[in-house]
Amino acid sequence: VMVSGGSPVPPKLHERVEAAFGCPLTSLFGQTELSPSLTASSPDDSAADRTETSGRPLPQVEVRIIDPQTGDVAPIGHDGEVQARGYQLMLGYVGQDDATARTILADGWLRTGDIGHLDSRGYLRITGRLSDMIIRGGENLYPAEIEAALTRHPAVAEAAVFGLPDDHWGEIAAAAIRLHPDTAQIDAADLKAHCRKLLSPQKTPSNWFVVEAMPLTPSGKVQKYTLKDGALSGRLRRID
Incomplete structure (x- = not known):
């Protein structure tokens, strides 16, 4: 076992x-x-x-x-x-x-x-x-559920979902993904369509980013605050 x-x-x-x-x-x-x-x-x-x-x-x-x-x-x-x-x-x-x-x-x-x-x-x-819970328009969104759906996409090796501020909703879901090495290209429309087969509309991320590797803590957990800072500062590569 x-x-x-x-x-x-x-x-x-x-x-x-x-x-x-x-x-x-x-x-x-x-x-x-x-x-x-x-x-x-x-x-x-x-x-x-x-x-x-x-x-x-x-x-x-x-x-x-x-x-x-x-x-x-x-x-x-x-x-x-x-x-x-x-x-x-x-x-x-x-x-x-x-x-x-x-x-x-x-x-x-x-x-x-x-x-x-x-x-x-x-x-x-x-x-x-x-601490990772995203409150979008008064509704609680839980990243683990969205991440599990994203990793079912054949091109996605790893996914991390986090919240970003939004003027209308207060907060929206964003996703950083690491692609499988043999993936040539992917766009946001493809990822959104995949999520909509598995998730309700409000759980589908609105912003998409791609990373070569996830930032990790010494114990191997993803540092979502680092991803959020990177998205807000423009350091993360956006997928359109």
Whole structure:
């Protein structure tokens, strides 16, 4: 069995890895504050559950989804902040009482800062980071869902979606993509048409950029603030 973690694995890459090694690829979701795992998929899960979800909560661990605007528990299938409670929860950040109070609520629930939803079986799907959420005309857009759709395009090797300011909508979705090496050329119309087959209109990015490589943190996560700065300053190459 193989295990992945840190960020979602695109479905096409998931299939390639399983075909290359001849065994199931499962996923873990968590963070250091949870020592460090919260949910996991099983080798016995279906290919769809291993590919599209982060599995179910580990034994003796509670998970809930909280609407970030109302603070109420979200219904099954609705996106919100993933919160967790269990034996593996950290005691706190050393010497940072204020940060601990912002992260661990009085009743013991930890705010992960991740956005996702639970289905009726208890499988968790992560759709983005609360800090990455794009608010377009009052509607919450979650980059992970849009990125997953983009990587299904045969020319797109990697995608990162982020928000840009807009006078009318307040904020709009923009996408930076890394193309497969054998891709000669691509235009925005092609990418938009692909997204419209999989996403509703408001989730389709309005601005498109291409990069040779994604800017990464030391742990391998995409630095979306760097992409946003590059788009606003004109350093990123725009696709028209």
